[in-house]
Amino acid sequence: MSNAIFPALPGLTWGTDWDPQFKTKMQAATSGKEYRASLMSSPVYSFKLKYEFLRSASRQELQTLFGFFLARRGAFDNFLYSFPDDCAVTDQFIGMATGTQTNFQLVRGLSVGFAEPVQNINQIVNVKVNGVPMALGADYTVSATGLVMFAAAPSAGSITWSGSYYYRARFTKDNLPFTSMMRFIYECKSLEMIASLGLKI
Known part of the structure; x- marks a missing residue:
């Protein structure tokens, strides 16, 4: 690779x-279904x-x-x-804080109801909890596969990220x-x- x-x-x-x-x-039954x-x-x-x-x-x-x-x-x-037309996100939703969950996968969504994992990260601009930017290293780290790992589980609010990917x-x-x-x-x-x-x- x-x-x-x-x-x-x-x-x-x-x-x-x-x-x-x-x-x-796909398989068709004799009934046509x-x-x-x-x-x-x-x-x-x-x-x-x-x-x-x-x-x-x-x-x-x-x-x-x-x-x-x-x-x-x-x-x-x-x-x-x-790909110039699809290589970055701004405030992309990746999950809701539960108070217990510490790991969240970076995703990219192009439409409501569908988001797919992003694993080839180019740059992390920020990760926010409830709109507040977190500190890379102190509050969270990001693995080579795009997994955001918080030092302490966020207690409330939506979690978003901004950055670019390949x-x-x-x-x-x-x-x-x-x-x-x-x-x-x-x-x-x-x-x-x-x-x-x-x-x-």
């Missing part, structure tokens, strides 16, 4: 594909990026992306990806085609990866 961060490069076009995927087992079982509590996400230009001369953007792909050995190794991703294929547009300028029409907010993909 690699903690290398996918490079942010110019030349990335608009129109990035972002596709959440679940797995559901369906029986369904959800096999995943959190989705995996597929991303498709397109680069309209990658310079290979002084800027060396081509070498950066080319080298990153080679270092991962295609689809073999994973890495961290910061997706853990891998390339979907063992090859990555680059096309020469002119001297020292290339394009990459389709870079595909699959990712998760968890530690494994």
Whole structure:
């Protein structure tokens, strides 16, 4: 498992594909009724990026992306990806204080009724109890898997966090085609990866 961060490069076009995927087992009875079982509590996400230009001369953007792909050995190794449209939260609710519970998992919720664990933390801006910022180290610590551990159980109020996170991703294929547009300028029409907010993909 690699903690290398996918490079942010110019030349990335608009129109990035972002596709959440679940797995559901379905069986139809002779009566026509369906029986369904959800096999995943959190989705995996597929991303498709397109680069309209990658310079290979002084800027060396081509070498950066080319080298990153080679270092991962295609689809073999994973890495961290910061998706610009979904990489941070502000005052994200993670639980209610009970007076006895000391551990709370960091989550990211995009809609009411659904939140998923965030385990690849980039930065913790703050953790608040009932709107009051807590002190990192003195009041709480955060594990490598995004578990907030309070020194003493908060007695009352909602618990929130603000900060940024990564997706853990891998390339979907063992090859990555680059096309020469002119001297020292290339394009990459389709870079595909699959990712998760968890530690494994």
